[in-house]
Structures are given as C-alpha cells and as structure tokens.
Amino acid sequence: MLIRAANILMVITVASLFSGCASYSITEKDMTDYLQETVELDQSVGIEDVMYARVSVDDLSVKIGRTEQDRVSVFANTQAEVKVATLDKMGVELDLEFSAIPSYDPESGEIFLKSLRLERFDEQGYQLTPEVKQLIKPAVSMIGYALSQQPVYKLDSAKVQQALLKSAEPNLVIKDNKLVIELFD
Numbered sequence: 141m142l143i144r145a146a147n148i149l150m151v152i153t154v155a156s157l158f159s160g161c162a163s164y165s166i167t168e169k170d171m172t173d174y175l176q177e178t179v180e181l182d183q184s185v186g187i188e189d190v191m192y193a194r195v196s197v198d199d200l201s202v203k204i205g206r207t208e209q210d211r212v213s214v215f216a217n218t219q220a221e222v223k224v225a226t227l228d229k230m231g232v233e234l235d236l237e238f239s240a241i242p243s244y245d246p247e248s249g250e251i252f253l254k255s256l257r258l259e260r261f262d263e264q265g266y267q268l269t270p271e272v273k274q275l276i277k278p279a280v281s282m283i284g285y286a287l288s289q290q291p292v293y294k295l296d297s298a299k300v301q302q303a304l305l306k307s308a309e310p311n312l313v314i315k316d317n318k319l320v321i322e323l324f325d
Contacts, residue, residue, distance in 0.1 A: 162322060162323045163305075163310075163320050163321060163322035163323065164295070164301060164302060164305050164320070164321045164322075165315075165318040165319070165320050165321075166251070166293055166318060166319040166320075166321070167204075167317075167318050168201075168202050168203055168204050168317060168318070170293065171202040171204070171212075171292055171293050171319070172200065172201050172202045174292065174293050174294070175200045175202065175214070175292055176199075176200060178290075178291075179197075179200065179286075179287070179290055179292075180197075181196065181197040181216075181283050181286050181287070182194070182195075182196040182197070183195050183196075183279045183280075183282040183283050183286065184279060185275070185278045185279045185282070186223075186275060188223070189223065190223070190225070191223065191224050191225060191275065192222075192223050192275070193220060193221070193222045193223075193272075193275045193276045193278075193279045194220065194221045194222075194279065195218050195219070195220045195234065195276065195279040195280055195283060196218060196219050197216045197217070197218050197283060198217050198218060198219055199216070199217040200214060200215065200216050200217075201214075201215045202214055202215075202292070203215070203317070204314055204317045204318060204319055205314040205315075205317050205318075206317060207239060207259075208239065209314060210241055210314060211239045211240060211241055212239065212240055212241075212242050212253060212292070212314075212319070213237055213238070213239045213259070214237070214238045214239075214240070214253070214287060214292075215235070215236070215237050216235075216236040216237075216238070216283065217233070217234075217235055217236075218233070218234045218235075218236060218280075218283070219231065219232075219233060219234075220232040220233070220234050220276055220279070222272055222275060222276060224271065224272060224275065230266070230272070232263055232264070232265070232266050232268065232272075232276075233263070233264035233265060234261065234262065234263055234264070234276070234280070235260065235262045235264065236258065236260065236261055236262075236280060236283070237258075237259040237260035238253075238256055238257065238258055238259060238284050238287060239256070239257050239259050240253035240254060240255055240256040240257070240287075240288065241253070241254050241255045242254075242292070242312055242314070242319055243312070244310070244311075244312035244321065245291075246310070248291070248294070249294055249295035249297065249302070249305075250291035250293070250294045250295075251291060251292055251293040251294070251312065251319065252288065252289075252290075252291055252292065253287055253288050253292055254288065256284050256285075256287060256288045258280065258281070258284055261277075261280065293319070295321070305321050305323065308323055310322055310323050311323075
C-alpha cells in the first residue's frame with residue numbers, strides 16, 4: 141500500500157514537472173533584448189578613402205510571425221558612411237528589414253535565422269544615387285549574413301525549465317507572435 145502511494149505521488153510529481161516544462165515561450169522583447177546585448181554588427185566593403193561603404197547597426201528589434209506566420213522579422217536602424225572617389229564622405233541613415241525562418245539547434249540550445257531575405261531598404265534624409273546604393277548593398281548583405289550565422293537567442297542552461305527543454309530536443313513553432321519551444325506537438 142505504501143509503495144503504491146509512493147508511486148502515485150511520484151507520477152503526479154513528474155507529471156506536474158513536465159506540464160510546467162512542456163513549452164517555453166520567447167517573446168519579441170526577449171529576442172530583441174538578447175540581440176541588443178550580444179550582437180554587434182559593423183560591416184564595410186571597398187577601399188577606404190577611394191570608394192567604400194561602412195554600415196553599422198545602431199538598433200535592432202524583432203517581430204515574430206506578424207508579416208508571415210512562419211517568419212521572424214528583424215528591423216535594423218543603421219548608420220552608413222559612404223565615400224565615392226573625390227566626393228566628401230556621406231553619412232546616411234538606413235532602415236533595414238530582414239525576415240527569416242527560425243531554426244533551433246538542440247545541441248547548443250540556440251536559435252538561428254535561416255533563409256534570410258532583405259525585405260526593406262530605406263534611406264533617411266538622402267536620396268541615394270544608384271551607384272551609392274550598389275556600394276552599400278554588399279555591406280547590407282554582409283549584415284544579413286552575419287545575422288544568419290549568430291544565434292538570435294540561446295536557452296539558459298542555468299534555468300531548470302530551459303535546461304530540461306534543451307536536453308529533450310523539442311520543436312520550435314511560432315504561436316501568438318512568440319517563438320515557442322515545446323516538447324510535444
């Protein structure tokens with residue numbers, strides 16, 4: 141009788157543990173904060189003082205599943221410095237939007253962005269000539285590439301719920317404008 145009661149208590153305890161750990165939601169704010177703290181993007185192309193463009197990201201923000209259900213959008217406010225031949229250096233503010241499909245790496249507990257697309261490229265204050273745009277676009281592409289190579293979020297192994305999810309190889313889905321890491325479909 142005592143063994144049966146202990147088994148029932150153990151089953152209830154394990155069930156309550158797993159019900160609390162069956163999923164973990166990552167909000168847009170969580171992901172934005174993680175990117176702001178961990179990602180530094182500064183790219184340049186060309187030959188300095190001859191013809192070059194340098195683009196650095198000042199501010200990143202994330203929207204999850206708003207434009208397309210299965211995609212994450214990353215908005216980047218950037219500063220570009222452009223030098224073309226004998227013209228003075230030009231400072232340009234750019235608003236960029238990338239979208240990508242989130243992908244979870246169960247070994248590291250990290251989320252990466254795959255199938256990245258540049259959705260929007262807007263200049264603020266200047267109407268860029270086609271030549272200057274052609275010079276800036278490779279640097280912008282390198283920012284997109286860098287975003288796809290770095291994790292945009294990582295589960296914290298020091299937190300029990302996240303550590304359990306990380307070790308269980310869960311699924312990654314988008315629900316209610318959140319990334320949800322869940323054990324069960």
